[in-house]
Amino acid sequence: MAVDKNLLRSGLSAALIFTVFGRLPAPQNVRMHSINFKNLLQWNPVIYHKGNIHYSVEYQSYYDKDFKKHTHFKKGCTSIRMTECDLSILSIMVGYYLRVRAEYENETSEWAVIDEFEPSVHTEIGPPSAVVVKPRLDMLDVNITGPINENNNTSMQEYFLDMTYKVSYWKVGEEEKIESINTNQMMTTLTNLEAWTTYCLTVEPVLRNRKTHPSSIVCGTTKDNGSVPVWQVIVALLASILVVFGVIMGIYYSSHYIYRTVRHSFYPSYNLPEHLKEYLKEPSLNSQFLLPLTNLCEDSFDKLSIISDIQHSIDNTNIDMNTNIVNGAVTRPGRWGQCEWECGRHNMSAGSQGGETVFGEIQIPTNLQIHAYNLKYALNWDDVQRDNYSVNYTVQHKSRICEAQVNHTMNINTSVGNWRDVKGCKNINQTMCDLTSTNINFFGSYTFRLRAQQGNQTSAWLESACFAPYKHNEIGPPSIQVDSNENALNVYILDLQTENSTSIQKTYKDIKYRITFWKKYLNKTIRVKNSTSKLVSLELEPWTTYCLHVQVFSSTFRVEGQFSEVVCKMTKGTIPLWQIGVTFIVSLVVVFGVTLGCLFCIYCMYRCIKYAFFPPHILPEHLQEYFSEPTQNAFLELTPQEDAEECCDQLKVIFETENLSTYSSSLTLPNTGNEIIDDNGQTSTDSGQFSNEESSNSNSTEESEGSILTKLDLQTSTMSFYD
Known part of the structure; x- marks a missing residue:
């Protein structure tokens, strides 16, 4: 017994030592990582003191183990050094048992097992393969390309038809204010965004009871919404008008100043003195002064000889406005001819019925056609000819195996199943049957038949050609x-x-x-x-x-x-500089023309108003001719205070002495420069005294008297002219 106990102790000790130092441990933390049916079996690496470890992976389907009772596993990965195995070859709709073990030369660990994995249930949905953002005014268009099964390059949406997408977006700098929308379309538009603002977004597939992964962040900047505020338009318009108006007025006044300077230099204008202007304002005097020259000298004034005058021409332009009246041709509408249209009557003839078409006195319906448009199926036919009685129709269908012909018509080849009434098309009085509600498989083939009935009487059945939706459906135009x-x-x-x-x-x-x-x-x-x-x-x-x-x-x-x-x-594009320049010049010319037109109209109105209320002074022809001589213009500078001798020749008027004494004593002469004022305030004139002392002074006396009378005559004429 003692020996047996010692042997038992030795065996246990050896087994313990082998377990600690020689037993290969199994992989730990075995897990399946599956995204878009990319199945990767992963585990933690095994640490073994003898050297590098290899791994083997095996799998077995539920069906093989539970129904076929197979005990063997299929090889997935053999003697690999990585800590993962790609099992994307597994069928999507089948469940599997998975296991992995560590291997070192002839040593193997125990199997680490995953009891349940079904790709269609446990795979995760990865991020969209592509997200494209394109700005459009104040919106962002998001084009989504769904996740792809990398094994066969098919869209994951083909496996999960109810998959939608969640678009989360936010403004840059305001990441906490995230908005989101859900869509089942591959393209969506983010509206009501701010113009010229950068937004970022992510797109994540949404599938019930399924883990999904969002896309990476994509950003885009919106553009102008295409509408300019009204106040900006008004401010820009007013500013442009003011600038152009200021430029035009500056050019106008500069040109006017230059024109007047040049005209005054080469064509000086008439400047009447102020006393003449005041004189011309008096109506009574103006009518006398503006008389012809012959009457003026004889009736109003003494004769006056004018020596010199500086020419001052006055342009008197008489504007005759002739209004030419052009009689335009008046086109009178002519009489409209009456068109008479004659429409012929077309008689609709019934289609060929091919022999006897009456069964129980009811005709067979004709022209049976099937219309398929955007997966909407309808059966149409022509109504039967009848007299004063109603007819009902019944439609039936059944599956067929059809053979396609060259002209895309279908001939019946093999019958499958029995005739069944089409839902909603039994005993109807219409000539159309909606087949959309019928359980019609898109990949199936069918044939239909139709008959008319009235009471207990029925017509024969009319069968249609074979109908296959996947071949006969017509796709309409997209929007x-x-x-x-x-x-x-x-x-x-x-x-x-x-x-x-x-x-x-x-x-x-x-x-x-x-x-x-x-x-x-x-x-x-x-x-x-x-x-x-x-x-x-x-x-x-x-x-x-x-x-x-x-x-x-x-x-x-x-x-x-x-x-x-x-x-x-x-399409749009960058506007060239020359187009901008041409546009600016054209707009400037247009505004310049409009402004000049307005100024010209205002000037004409001003001239008309001024002429109506303040008519100008018009000199008679004889004065204009007189002023047209350059030597006569000095007359305009003559004033009453000027000496008559400066502008007139000496005029001698001889009177008798008595009359001269009496005439000279009755007048008070103005101071001519030859007067002497005594201490008593009396005025004496050396040349105005008559003396009988010396007869030798008679000649000087006569000359003095002539000079006095000449001065009196000139002074009187001048006073009469300026009164």
Whole structure:
């Protein structure tokens, strides 16, 4: 017993020593990391004192273990040194058992097992493969490319049809104010943003009970919203008008000043003295002074000889306004002829019925057609001919295996299933049956039949050709929006919707868009661009008008849709400096012309008002002719205080002595420079005294008397002229 106990102790000690120093431990923290069906089995590295460790991974499906009772596992990774194994080859819709162990030469650890992993349930949704942000006025267009299954390059949305996207955006500098929107479209627009502001955003897929990953941050700067505030327009307009008006007025007054200076230098104007202007203001005197020269000398004044005068011409322009009246031809509307239209009557004949079409006295319906448009299916036919009785119709359908012909018509090949009534198309009085509500598979093939009935009487059945929705459905034109950008046009294609308000892209997985564009006035230069994105940017020439339309097509189903409406738009670009200069000069010339026109109108109105209320002084012809001589202009400078001798020749008037004494004593002569004032205040004139002392002084006396009378005569004439 003692020996047995010792052997037992030795064996336990050896086993313990082997466990501590020689047993290879199993991998720890085994986990599955799966994103977009990229399945990576990961674990922590095993530390072993003998050397580097290798790992092996195996897997087994639930079906093989639970139903087939298989015990063997399939190899996933063998003798790898990394601490992860790519198991993307696993089927998406199947669950698996996974296990991993460590290996060193002939030593192996125990298996570390994951009991449950199903890719369709446990995989995570990764971030969108691409997020493109394009500014458009005060908005941002976000084009989303969904996450991709890297194993076969298919979109994850094909596996999860209810997946949507959450777009979170914020203004730079205000990261705490985050706004978000949810969309199920691959393109969305962020509206009501501030102009010229930078926004950042992230896009994250949203799937119920599924972990998802957001995209990286993408930023974009909005542009002007295209509208200028009214106050800015008014301020800019007023400022430009004031500047242009100031420039024009400065040019006008400078030109006027130069013109007057030059005109005064070469053509001096008449300047009447103030006493003449005041004299001309008196109506009674003005009428006498402006009389003809012959009457003026005889009636109002003594004869006066004017020696010299400086010429001052007065232009008197008589403006005759002749109004030419042009009689325009009056076109009188002629009589409208009466057009009589005669419309022929077209008799609608019934289609060929092919033999006996009456069964129980009710005809077979004709012209049975199936229309499929954007996944909306309808059956139409022509009404039967009848007299004063109502007819009802019944439509049935069943599945068929059809064979396509060259002309795309379908011939019945093999019948599958039984005839069934179409929902909502039994005993109807219409000639149309809506097949959309019927459970019609897009990839199936069907045939329909129709009959008419009235009471207990029915017609024979009329069968249609084989109908396959995936071949016969017609895709309508898409709706598009086109925005002009610098050297480009941005085309926004709106998603086609079916009758159930679902995207047609859920049925046509590989749908693409064909964009055909050309220059508006060069229709021969046509270019085509195909794209899978709903947001397409076309790099084009600046300041050029392009037209385009869009067509939807599917290469897999060999279907081409209808073209959208043609949209024409001009691209934008950087404005050249010469265009800015030309625009400024043209606007300046226009404003200059308008301003001069206004000034000219104001001047004409001023002249008319002044002429009506303040008529100008018009000199008679004889004065104008007189002033036209240069030597006579000194007369205008003559004043009453000037000496008559300076402008007149001496005039001798001889009177008798008695009369001279009497005449001279009755007048008080002005001071002529020859007067002597005595101490008593009396005035004496040396040449005005008559003396009988010496007879030798008679000649001098006569000369003195002549001089006095000449002065009196000139002074009297001058006083009469200036009174």
